[in-house]
Amino acid sequence: MTSEGFRVRIHRGANEIGGSCVELRYGDASVLLDLGRPLWAGRNDVVPLPPAIGLGEPGSLPLALILSHGHQDHWGLVPDLPPGIPLYVGKGAADVLRAAEFWGAGIDLHESGHLTHRQPLQIGPFTITPYLADHSAYDAYSLLIEAGGRRLLYSGDFRGHGRKARAFEEFLVDAPADVDVLLMEGTNLRDDEQDAESQATESVVEAELAQTLTDIDGLVVVLCSAQNIDRLVTVYRAALRAERNLAVDLYTAEVAAATGRDTIPQVNPQWPRVSAYLPLTQRVRVKQAEEFTRTEAVKGRRIFDEQLVDEPGQWVLFGAFQAQVARMLSSGQLAGGAVVWSMWDGYLKDARGQRFVATLEAAGVPLIHHHTSGHASVDDLKRFVEAVDPVTVVPIHTEAPQQFESAFGSRVVQRDDGKWWCV
Numbered sequence: 001m002t003s004e005g006f007r008v009r010i011h012r013g014a015n016e017i018g019g020s021c022v023e024l025r026y027g028d029a030s031v032l033l034d035l036g037r038p039l040w041a042g043r044n045d046v047v048p049l050p051p052a053i054g055l056g057e058p059g060s061l062p063l064a065l066i067l068s069h070g071h072q073d074h075w076g077l078v079p080d081l082p083p084g085i086p087l088y089v090g091k092g093a094a095d096v097l098r099a100a101e102f103w104g105a106g107i108d109l110h111e112s113g114h115l116t117h118r119q120p121l122q123i124g125p126f127t128i129t130p131y132l133a134d135h136s137a138y139d140a141y142s143l144l145i146e147a148g149g150r151r152l153l154y155s156g157d158f159r160g161h162g163r164k165a166r167a168f169e170e171f172l173v174d175a176p177a178d179v180d181v182l183l184m185e186g187t188n189l190r191d192d193e194q195d196a197e198s199q200a201t202e203s204v205v206e207a208e209l210a211q212t213l214t215d216i217d218g219l220v221v222v223l224c225s226a227q228n229i230d231r232l233v234t235v236y237r238a239a240l241r242a243e244r245n246l247a248v249d250l251y252t253a254e255v256a257a258a259t260g261r262d263t264i265p266q267v268n269p270q271w272p273r274v275s276a277y278l279p280l281t282q283r284v285r286v287k288q289a290e291e292f293t294r295t296e297a298v299k300g301r302r303i304f305d306e307q308l309v310d311e312p313g314q315w316v317l318f319g320a321f322q323a324q325v326a327r328m329l330s331s332g333q334l335a336g337g338a339v340v341w342s343m344w345d346g347y348l349k350d351a352r353g354q355r356f357v358a359t360l361e362a363a364g365v366p367l368i369h370h371h372t373s374g375h376a377s378v379d380d381l382k383r384f385v386e387a388v389d390p391v392t393v394v395p396i397h398t399e400a401p402q403q404f405e406s407a408f409g410s411r412v413v414q415r416d417d418g419k420w421w422c423v
């Protein structure tokens with residue numbers, strides 16, 4: 001391998017979903033795209049940084065780390081990074097992660113700058129142009145990187161059936177031209193179709209949830225990641241269609257506020273149908289940290305147990321209420337109600353998930369699934385490839401790189417983790 005030209009090395013992701021990290025090099029300069037924690041890593045597992053130049057291998061530090069979006073499998077190793085590497089990410093993504101930090105699900109990235117849709121950023125010899133992507137993480141980007149006259153497009157995580165489907169369609173009609181390499185996620189390419197997540201649109205999820213909310217007489221608790229802003233909007237709209245009000249936990253309320261977008265449902269007077277309901281664990285966390293400004297911020301807009309008991313059919317709860325469900329069952333709040341699982345089904349398969357399913361079953365409270373994938377269907381992946389029309393397609397963020405060729409043809413080139421290649 002020569003030291004000339006624009007070179008790439010996938011550190012993790014060539015045949016794995018999660019833990020994504022890609023190193024780009026031109027001359028003596030390098031940048032990193034994403035620095036994820038693998039999905040298989042438990043909370044206390046130590047995962048070493050990828051052996052990139054300046055990290056595991058001798059050489060100067062990367063000029064920058066660019067994060068495509070705020071999912072932990074794309075940023076989770078950031079706390080282990082040595083100081084002095086500037087970090088770039090979307091402002092909305094960074095603000096959401098900052099808001100989530102107090103709740104144990106985020107981080108203050110102390111970023112040096114922000115990614116803006118179609119605004120090129122110059123970092124050493126690299127010109128990086130972000131393209132807003134439709135994804136279940138807020139403020140996500142695909143990244144075009146140019147160096148030495150060559151062009152690599154890193155898709156990041158994306159889909160075409162979310163609340164920002166228009167961003168996807170706009171990308172397709174005005175995609176970057178002359179791309180040499182498309183490094184594309186393939187989460188929904190699988191060897192076993194049974195593992196595939198639903199790829200219904202968020203609008204379909206909204207309609208089906210609205211039907212559930214109409215059919216069920218009692219309280220409905222929707223369990224979902226607070227950082228899935230698309231789903232928050234979906235659940236809010238479904239609640240209104242079913243003539244219910246929405247109550248979110250404090251973590252969700254703070255994340256929604258952090259978006260700074262008045263089009264996103266929030267716990268404030270502009271959103272009369274949205275309230276806050278604080279699970280015990282969150283009240284305890286606020287009390288222990290003595291951060292009472294957090295509860296002050298939703299004062300006057302909270303609902304309490306009595307309202308849920310008196311008028312259960314008027315409410316939908318959204319957020320991290322899983323630990324609260326046992327209490328709700330024993331207090332009778334969920335009599336005639338239902339729990340909606342609005343996340344990946346895989347979370348229900350471990351011991352904790354199985355216990356949760358069994359508890360609901362024993363109580364006779366239905367567990368109803370309303371969810372759709374954060375990742376593109378195979379058809380939308382094909383549309384993406386056709387629009388970009390790259391010379392080669394390289395798989396990443398997939399468990400089935402061997403499926404790429406049958407889906408996208410002979411321009412697919414599989415690259416292994418840890419090996420350099422040229423753009």
Ligand SMILES: [Zn+2]
Pocket residue numbers: 069071135137157374
């Ligand atoms: Zn993601």
